[in-house]
Amino acid sequence: MIILLDTSTATCFLTVVDDETRQDFEWQAGRTLARGLLKFLEEKTGDLHDISGIGVMRGPGSFTGLRIGLTVANTLADSLNIPIVGAMGEDWRETALGKLRVGENEKIVMPEYGAAAHITAPRK
Structure with a gap:
């Protein structure tokens, strides 16, 4: 089974692809x-x-959603010794699925926040 995970918003989206069946979940x-x-x-x-x-x-x-989601996904991929790929855009699921089906493995997927993170300077 292949999972497609999106944690870029407060709603987490998961697609589970098993053979030719596809189930979508949100949380x-x-x-x-x-x-x-x-x-x-x-x-x-x-x-x-x-x-x-x-x-x-x-x-x-x-920032936080992507950081948490990608950390969990990267850790799962490493510990289970399975491929992981990342994608962006409206058709990211199809892009990721295509990459996995041709055997791509990015090993570690880094987030793309869309802008620099707003980090405040320490007060002291």
Whole structure:
């Protein structure tokens, strides 16, 4: 099974592609993304060990959402020794799926925030 994950907004989107079937899920993660993402993935996939590839939305989007989502996806891909690819744009799912089907593996996907992160200077 291949999973396609988008954590660029407060709503987390997951597409599970198994053979020719495709299921779409969404979860209003809000501020619980870090705490609940793995549980959400386990509930929707059944067994994380059945995942054979991961496609992720690289951005642009929420700094924290992308950071958390891509960290989880990169870690899963590494620990399960499966390919991971990233894509952007409205057709990111089809692009990622195409990359995975031809055997691409980016090993680590970095986020694209769309702008520089707004980081405040320390007060001291």
